[in-house]
Amino acid sequence: MPIQQNQHAIVIGGSIAGLLAARVLSEYFHQVTIVDRDQLPLTAEPRRGVPQSVQPHVLFTKGYRILEALFPGIDDALATAGAIPFDWGKDFLYFQAGRWSPTTETPVGLESYTCTRPLLESIIRQQVSKIANIDFLPGQRVIGLLLNQTVIQGVKLPNGELTAQLVVDASGRSTHVPQWLETLGITPPPITVIDPGLGYTTRRYRIPSQFQPDGRVLLISQVPPDQTRLGYLAQVENDQWIATLGGYAHDYPPIEEQGFLQFAQSLDHPAFYEAIAQAEPVSDIQAHRATMNRLYHYEKIAMPEGLIAIGDAVCALCPIYGQGMTVSALASLVLQQWLAKSQKPNFQKQLARSNAFAWSLATGSDSKFPTTKGAIAPKSGAKLFQVYLDRLMATAQKDVEVHLAFLQMAHMLKPPSIVFHPKLVLKTLF
Known part of the structure; x- marks a missing residue:
């Protein structure tokens, strides 16, 4: 383990990006404090601070392997909690443009787990809570940054201040750091927004005992520029499906039952509808529409020393592509490599390179819809x-x-x- 040379690091946000950042920081700082406005339950409960937590989240194989490296034995913890192991080559059923993609009869090493976001986050939080020099400061809202000349030296809280040698913004889409920088007289980062007008709705179902699906995860995909609708169905813990309908170009799925089922029937293939039609709903239908791609170009400004930003606070991707958690995991590797160097390069430039592929993949696809605002030609x-x-x-x-x-x-x-x-x-x- 590297020698800890610094006293204190603060992570703003206790979601997955913040938890992984804290895990890495714990090797280089005597103390790491995660500050979050929520109470951060250790159990698998949705949180107000993560409004999309009830919607589906998927962990790519790369992201899962990073979790295994950071938290040895997390696979056992996930399995014990009910998460379902699956292989993307064998268990992922993908339908697009009138055809199913081929699958393999045996696993091919593209492993991951399928589960709800609250379950995955709670397992990671439990792992982080075992690290002696990481503290949680829940129920606290950061309201600003402490600046001493050109160096950020901590954060402002409603009832005081918290000082540190490094502040990491992992507060996600709700980040206020650009505004805080501007308040301090520092040029905020330029921003790029590409909004495909995607909205989606999700409901949980109990998997019928007589129904044995062929795969663990099913996707009936959108096909730009004309086919705006999609359906995503994944097995999760407690013998349930998480079933999501999505629509681009503001073709939003309804949140009432009959409309939800009719929308499912309109998909390019009946497999999604046929599955849920014989299943018992175990949740309400919940909508989410904060789906725009948004990129803060911190790499283009002179960031004050003592401050970095990661995760959705920098690069928030249209969630339908499932890249977000893996991009956050990759950011933890960038942070790890940056901290290990005695002569620190520009962190945000390194992170921008790490984010570039996922950003181009999501925005390139979204830009194919003619109604996308800010589409990239x-x-x-x-x-x-x-x-x-x-x-x-x-x-x-x-x-x-x-x-x-x-x-x-x-x-x-x-x-x-x-x-x-x-x-x-x-x-x-x-």
Whole structure:
């Protein structure tokens, strides 16, 4: 373990990005304090500070492997709590543009767990709570930053101050750091927003005892520019499904039962509707529409010393692609590598490079809908790549080898260059 050279680090936000950051910081600071406005229960309960927590969340294989490295034995904790192990090559059923992608008969090593967000977050929080030099300060709202000349030296609380050598903003989409910087006379970061007008609604169902689904996770996908609707169905703990309907271009799924079922019937394939039609609902239907892609360009400003930002507080992605938790896990690796260097490079520039692939994947797809606000028009080279990528995805729906290669790229296990492997090029173009 690295030598702890610093006294105190503060993490604003006790969600997954903040918990992983605290785990990494604990190796370099004598004390780490996680400050969160919620009470942070150790049990799997939805939190007010994470309004999308009742909606589906998925952990890519890369994110799961990072969790295993940070918290050895977390797989046993997840399994004991009821999370369901699955393999993306074998257990993921994906329907797009009139065709199912191929699956394998046996696992291929693209492992993860499927469970609700509150369960996953509670397991990670339990792991973090075992680390002796990490403290939680729940029920406290950070209202500003402490600035001494050009250095951030802590945070302001409603009833006082908390000093530190490093402040990490992991407060997610609700971040106030750009406004706080401006209040201090520091130029706030530029912002890019790409809003596809996606809304989704979710309901939990008890899986019928007589119904044995073929896979653990099912996705009936949207197909830009015209097919705006999608359905996502995943097995989670307690023998339940989490069932989500989504609609782009403000084609929002209804939140009343009849409309919800009719929307499900309108999907490109009946598998989603047929599953829930014979299942017992165990929750209300809940909607979520804070789905825009939003990127704060901290890498373009002179950040004051003693402050960094990570997770959704920097790069908030349209959640339908399931990248968010894995992007936060990757950020913890960037933080780990940054802390290990005696001569500190620019953290936000390193993080921007880490976030770039996930950002381009989400915004590139969302920009294909003509109604998307702030849509990015691809450059000439990017257009050719997108044409090739579209053909590759079409090939992946027929060829299991191409499908698995695409999954490795999507799960951030392999670089994007994997799609130009000669064997894949031949299968895609000829």
